[in-house]
Amino acid sequence: MKNIYNQRLQKFADHLAKIKNHPEEGLFETVTLVALEEHRSIYYDVKYHHWVFEELPACYDEWGYDGKYGNPLWENSDQEKGTVTSVLEFFNLKLDEFLHLFDVNGFQNVLSFGGDKLNEMSDGSAIARNIVEIINRRMEEV
Secondary structure, X not given: OXXXXXXHXXXXXXXXXXXXXXXXXXXXXXXXEEEXXXXXXXXXXXXXXXXXXXXXXXXXXXXXXXXXXXXXXXXXXXXXXXXXHHHHHHHOOOHHHHHHHHEOOOOOOHHHHOOOOOOOOOXXXXXXXXXXXXXXXXXXXX
């Protein structure tokens, strides 16, 4: 089953690597994600490029825009949970993987995952490199 998630990630990496100067570049979204560790909650304010998830419907047939808010959404997701939850589920990402792939505040763990520290100037190819590194790490775990 892991293979399907890696194939999805690879397809998205290939798609993002081709994007230069996206028209919505410079627009960001922030979402608060919560990790439960040792009976305590750790909150992460994750800032990510808005345009990245807007590309999902262009890349996958099973993605579209929800009718209520117009946000990108995987067809198997609950629209009330939003785009980020759809991304986590569609790619079967753990929180630390999501942070490494998309956060521009520096939550990347390059020692564990490789790739680049992302920032507000990171482009599609930088995000794609991090995706490829996550796939490589997942393959090593098998």
